[in-house]
Amino acid sequence: MMDVYERMYRRWGPQHWWPGRTRLEVIVGAILTQNTAWRNVERAIAALHEAGALDLEVLRRMPSRRLAGLIRPAGYYNLKARRLKSFVEMVWKRYDGSLRKMFAEDTAELRRVLLGVNGIGEETADSILLYAGRRPVFVVDAYTRRVMARHGWVEQGADYRRVAERIVAEIPRDVQLYNEYHALLVRLGKEHCRRRPVCEGCPLEDLLPRGGGEET
């Protein structure tokens, strides 16, 4: 899998993912970007920033209705307002309102806790662990799954854990590498591996389907 990474990196270079100013901003972004274009998330985060709401205490006190209004551009705003609230409440109750305490937690235990928050699933939990917590946890998303399955590197319909394990088994356990690799896979997905693949010019073009790949 390192050859795949190197091809993408040579083509596109660093993706500078999650330029969040603070850990909280990264976490908020991870929740807001669920099934949503990042451009829209940026607008929502700008609105939160403008309102001085990128703060646990402020978020906790803010009425859901108002929070939903601020994050409106990110879509599913009522749902996501609830999810942000759920996360903040968890930090309040379990970690005394302190992200520093939360991130002092053991990685496996923190993952378990995050998954217990309504609205945080595997990808969001792992994004928080990797991009906000700088833990060596590989993030799998829809693009990653598609790329892996289409090239026959995992079986069709492989679940989250299986895809993640397949990748980390073959690359160095390194936070910066995990960060960049995930971002590059998303870039690859956007440009070449949509439902209708655009294989021309793909950096992986010459190691394409040797059978077992998805029918197109």
Next chain:
DNA sequence: GACCAGGCACATC
């Protein structure tokens, strides 16, 4: 207009 985007919870079988 259709289709898509850095998912997730919940209902139903």
Next chain:
DNA sequence: GATGTGCATGGT
């Protein structure tokens, strides 16, 4: 355990 559905905005 697999599959279907609601959630919503903004870009192409």
